[in-house]
Amino acid sequence: MKEIRVRFAPSPTGYLHVGGLRTALYNYLFAKKNNGKFILRIEDTDRNRYVEGAVENLINSLKWCGLTYDEGPDVGGNYGPYMQSQRLDLYKKYAEELIKNGHAYYCFCSQERLQSIREEQEKQKVPQIKYDKHCLGLSKDEIQENLMNNVPYVIRLNVIPNQKIIFQDIIRGQVEFDSINIDDQILIKSDGYPTYHMANVVDDHLMEISHVIRGEEWLSSTPKHILLYDYFNWEKPEFAHLPLLLNPDRSKLSKRQGDVAVEDYRAKGYLQSALINFVALLGWNAGDDKEFYYMNELIEKFSLERVNKAGAVFDLQKLNWLNAEHLRKIDNIELLKMLKVYLETTQYSKLNYDDEKLLSIIEAMKERVSFIHEFVDNCKYFYEEPSEYDIKSIEKNWKEDSPSLLIKFKEQIEKLNNPQKEDFEIAFNKVVEELNIGKGKLIHPLRLALTGQSTGPGMFDILIILGKEEIISRIDKAIKTIQIIKGT
Ligand code: GLU
Numbered sequence: 001m002k003e004i005r006v007r008f009a010p011s012p013t014g015y016l017h018v019g020g021l022r023t024a025l026y027n028y029l030f031a032k033k034n035n036g037k038f039i040l041r042i043e044d045t046d047r048n049r050y051v052e053g054a055v056e057n058l059i060n061s062l063k064w065c066g067l068t069y070d071e072g073p074d075v076g077g078n079y080g081p082y083m084q085s086q087r088l089d090l091y092k093k094y095a096e097e098l099i100k101n102g103h104a105y106y107c108f109c110s111q112e113r114l115q116s117i118r119e120e121q122e123k124q125k126v127p128q129i130k131y132d133k134h135c136l137g138l139s140k141d142e143i144q145e146n147l148m149n150n151v152p153y154v155i156r157l158n159v160i161p162n163q164k165i166i167f168q169d170i171i172r173g174q175v176e177f178d179s180i181n182i183d184d185q186i187l188i189k190s191d192g193y194p195t196y197h198m199a200n201v202v203d204d205h206l207m208e209i210s211h212v213i214r215g216e217e218w219l220s221s222t223p224k225h226i227l228l229y230d231y232f233n234w235e236k237p238e239f240a241h242l243p244l245l246l247n248p249d250r251s252k253l254s255k256r257q258g259d260v261a262v263e264d265y266r267a268k269g270y271l272q273s274a275l276i277n278f279v280a281l282l283g284w285n286a287g288d289d290k291e292f293y294y295m296n297e298l299i300e301k302f303s304l305e306r307v308n309k310a311g312a313v314f315d316l317q318k319l320n321w322l323n324a325e326h327l328r329k330i331d332n333i334e335l336l337k338m339l340k341v342y343l344e345t346t347q348y349s350k351l352n353y354d355d356e357k358l359l360s361i362i363e364a365m366k367e368r369v370s371f372i373h374e375f376v377d378n379c380k381y382f383y384e385e386p387s388e389y390d391i392k393s394i395e396k397n398w399k400e401d402s403p404s405l406l407i408k409f410k411e412q413i414e415k416l417n418n419p420q421k422e423d424f425e426i427a428f429n430k431v432v433e434e435l436n437i438g439k440g441k442l443i444h445p446l447r448l449a450l451t452g453q454s455t456g457p458g459m460f461d462i463l464i465i466l467g468k469e470e471i472i473s474r475i476d477k478a479i480k481t482i483q484i485i486k487g488t
Contacts, residue, residue, distance in 0.1 A: 004036025005210050008062075008069070009200065011043045012054035015261040016061035018314070019215060019245045019253065022279045026242060027213050028067045029280070029302035036210070040072030041203060042083045045193045055083075061262040065272055066295060079207040084199045091194035094202050094232070095155045095187050103231035104187055107135040107156045108146050130183040131156065155188040157197075157227065165223040170211075170240040170304045177223035185224050197221060201228040204237055213240045213304070240304045243283045244311040253314050269342075269371040270319065274326040278319045283312040292325055324370035335362050338372045346376060348383045357465060364461035379456065382465055385474055386452025389482055393454035397444035398486065403479045405442050406449060408435065410475045413468055424463040449478030 008024040031038035042055055059074060071077025081087055098104035121129045136158060165177045187198040204212060219241045229236045245253040259265060265275055277293050286301040336358055343349055361382050365375055376383065412427035432439055443459055450462055450471065463471060
C-alpha cells in the first residue's frame with residue numbers, strides 16, 4: 001500500500017487561525033493513525049500578503065499545540081525545500097511543460113484590456129466573469145516577439161469549456177463541477193511567482209501527498225486542481241474538505257466575534273490539551289457521547305469518515321468547560337509549577353509563598369477554577385487581605401452579635417500554638433458549643449471577615465492557608481471596617 005503522506009500548507013499571513021489549527025490537527029491525527037507522514041509546507045507565493053515573522057509564529061503555535069511534523073522548513077526532509085518561494089524554478093518548468101502540450105498559454109493582455117472584458121461581461125450579466133482566451137489565438141511568432149520585447153505576461157490554464165469535472169471527496173462524496181464556470185486561471189503571475197493553484201498541485205505531486213485534507217473554502221479550487229492533474233497526467237491524491245467553522249449565530253467564524261488566533265487562546269491561559277480536545281470536536285466525533293480526549297486517544301479514534309459535512313459551531317462555553325476538565329486532571333505538583341510561573345507575572349511575585357502553602361491553595365480551589373490564573377484571581381484573599389467586603393453579604397450575614405462572636409473565635413485562636421487544620425476545627429466548634437449557636441452564625445461573618453466574600457472553598461481550608469496571625473489581623477480589620485460601613 002502507498003505510504004500515507006499529508007500536509008498542512010498555510011500561507012503565512014500573521015498567525016495560526018483556529019480553523020488552520022483544526023486542519024493541521026486532522027492532518028496530524030490522520031497521519032499518526034495510519035503510520036504516515038505529516039508535512040508542513042509554507043505557501044508563501046503571494047508577496048502582497050507576506051508578513052514579517054509570520055512563519056516563525058506559525059511554527060511556534062504548531063509546536064505549542066504538539067503538532068510535530070516529520071518534514072518541514074525547519075526540520076528538512078527528502079522532498080524540500082518546504083517553502084514555496086524557494087521552489088520558483090520548478091513551477092516555471094512545469095508551466096512550460098503545460099504550454100508545450102497546449103494546456104496552458106502565455107497571456108500578454110494589459111490590465112486595461114482585462115478591465116474592459118470584465119465591464120463588458122458585467123453589462124451582459126454573464127454568470128461567471130471569465131477571460132476571453134484572446135491570447136490563445138496568438139501565433140508562435142507573435143508570442144516570440146512579445147517575449148523578446150519583454151512584454152509582461154502571465155501563464156494561463158487552458159480550460160476546455162463544457163466538460164464535467166467529477167471527483168470523490170471522502171467527506172462529501174461525489175462532487176461535480178462544470179468547466180463552463182471555470183476561468184482560465186493564471187498559473188504564473190507577471191512577477192514570476194506561481195498562483196496558489198499551480199504551486200499547490202505541483203508540490204502535492206512532487207511531495208507525494210496521498211491525501212489533501214483542507215477547509216471547505218478550497219472546495220471550489222479543487223476542479224482546477226483536477227484539471228491540472230489530468231493535464232500533467234499525474235495520479236490524483238484523495239480529497240477531504242473539512243466543514244466550515246461557525247459562530248454561534250451560524251455566521252462564518254470571524255475575528256469580529258472573538259479570538260481566532262491560537263496565540264490569543266494560549267495567552268488567555270487555555271491549556272494546550274484542552275484546546276486540542278476542543279478543536280478535534282469541531283466537525284468530528286467518535287460516534288459516541290465521549291467529549292474528553294487526550295491527543296493519544298484522538299489518534300486512536302480519528303477517522304475522516306466520521307467528519308461531518310455540516311458547519312461546526314465554535315462554542316466558547318464548551319472550550320471553557322473542557323479547560324476546567326483538563327485542568328482538574330493535572331496533578332498538583334504540575335499545577336504548582338504552572339501556578340508559580342503565573343504568579344511571577346502578577347503583583348504577588350514578591351510574596352515568596354512556600355510550596356506547601358501554594359499546594360494548599362491548589363487543593364482548596366481545584367474544583368472551583370477553570371484556568372491557572374483563577375488560582376489567583378478567584379481567591380485574591382489568599383494573597384492579600386480583602387480591600388472590600390461584599391455588601392450583599394454584609395446585609396445578610398453581619399448581625400449585631402457578629403463582632404462579639406468573631407472576637408470569641410479570635411480569642412480561641414490566640415491560644416493556639418502552631419495550629420493544624422484540626423485545631424482550627426476544634427476552636428471553631430468550641431465557640432459554637434459554648435454559645436449554643438448554629439454553625440452558620442459564626443461561619444458566615446467569619447468568611448466575610450477573612451475573604452470579603454460570601455462564597456469560596458471550605459472554611460477550614462481558608463483558615464489553615466491564612467494561618468493564625470493573618471486570621472487575627474483580618475478579624476480585627478473587618479470588625480472595624482464593617483462597623484463603619486454599617487454606620488453603627
Ligand atoms: N495555502 C492554502 C491555505 O492557506 C492551502 C490550502 C490547501 O491546503 O490546499 O490554507
